[in-house]
Amino acid sequence: MTDKQQWVTEKWQDVETRYRIQSVLYEDNSEFQHTRIVDSDRYGRMLLLDGIVQTTEKDEFIYHEMLVHVPMLSHPNPEKVLIIGGGDGGILREVLRYKSVTMATMVEIDPGVIELSKKYLPSINDGSFEDSRVNIIISDGAVFVKDTTEKFDVVIVDSCDPIGPATVLFSKAFYGDIHNLLAKDGIMVCQTGSLHMQPGEQVETYNLLSEIYGYARPYVFTVPTYIGGLFSAMFCSDDINPEKNDLSVIEEKAAMNNIKTRYYNPGTHIGAFHIPGFLKERLI
Numbered sequence: 075m076t077d078k079q080q081w082v083t084e085k086w087q088d089v090e091t092r093y094r095i096q097s098v099l100y101e102d103n104s105e106f107q108h109t110r111i112v113d114s115d116r117y118g119r120m121l122l123l124d125g126i127v128q129t130t131e132k133d134e135f136i137y138h139e140m141l142v143h144v145p146m147l148s149h150p151n152p153e154k155v156l157i158i159g160g161g162d163g164g165i166l167r168e169v170l171r172y173k174s175v176t177m178a179t180m181v182e183i184d185p186g187v188i189e190l191s192k193k194y195l196p197s198i199n200d201g202s203f204e205d206s207r208v209n210i211i212i213s214d215g216a217v218f219v220k221d222t223t224e225k226f227d228v229v230i231v232d233s234c235d236p237i238g239p240a241t242v243l244f245s246k247a248f249y250g251d252i253h254n255l256l257a258k259d260g261i262m263v264c265q266t267g268s269l270h271m272q273p274g275e276q277v278e279t280y281n282l283l284s285e286i287y288g289y290a291r292p293y294v295f296t297v298p299t300y301i302g303g304l305f306s307a308m309f310c311s312d313d314i315n316p317e318k319n320d321l322s323v324i325e326e327k328a329a330m331n332n333i334k335t336r337y338y339n340p341g342t343h344i345g346a347f348h349i350p351g352f353l354k355e356r357l358i
């Protein structure tokens with residue numbers, strides 16, 4: 075009996091993950107990547123780029139909250155924020171919650187991802203692209219950070235995995251250019267992949283970032299639809315050591331900004347930097 079149901083499969087080397095879906099809402103190749111948006115039973119609408127799950131309606135809050143509130147609540151007064159990638163608008167939505175933010179610049183290489191996210195993923199971007207503080211630049215993020223003379227308080231690199239157009243977003247030159255555009259107390263965070271399925275990403279970025287920034291610290295959280303579940307990011311700064319963050323100070327700032335979240339809280343913030351032993355061993 076053939077399986078009448080529709081499925082979408084994500085393949086990562088020797089592992090496949092299947093999601094039962096109701097329909098494919100969009101599928102095509104852009105100049106940069108293969109883009110697909112499906113309606114899945116368990117996770118709602120999902121965006122896949124080059125076959126890899128980027129974000130889903132049901133669990134996007136975890137990644138977007140942890141990539142935004144960890145740096146934003148560690149910074150004394152974040153006003154100018156730069157997002158590299160982030161075409162689905164989830165990072166932008168969370169950044170715009172801060173009254174201190176006067177400008178959020180998003181540099182996205184593929185305008186199609188933004189347009190499709192507006193059309194098919196409104197629950198994720200929640201109208202953030204229309205906010206008057208937003209400045210959308212269609213460009214390769216690596217070119218932008220090399221050429222810009224602007225300074226930023228927080229930079230969030232929300233890129234795909236280091237394949238296709240995102241490969242340059244994992245290079246020493248790219249991280250060095252971001253270092254040069256950080257203002258005093260500046261913070262950069264970037265996703266560094268799945269602990270179980272992409273161990274090399276943590277090691278390579280940690281080694282590169284440790285050469286460039288005074289502090290380069292991994293932090294860990296769980297995203298069900300990112301292959302292997304246990305996911306990582308790097309917190310980088312010359313002035314702010316995330317491991318010295320005081321719980322009560324973060325609690326006060328979160329309350330002051332009236333940040334309403336479902337995964338992030340000051341406890342998960344502090345806890346995320348208490349990384350598993352096997353990751354520590356990998357990085358030393």
Ligand code: SAM
Nearest residue numbers: 159160161182183184187214215233234239240
């Ligand atoms: N949260 C996802 C993750 O952790 O894998 C990333 C989601 S977001 C959709 C990734 C975005 O990075 C995409 O919109 C893609 O077009 C964009 N991107 C890839 N390479 C880029 C580059 N060189 N410059 C700017 N944006 C890029």
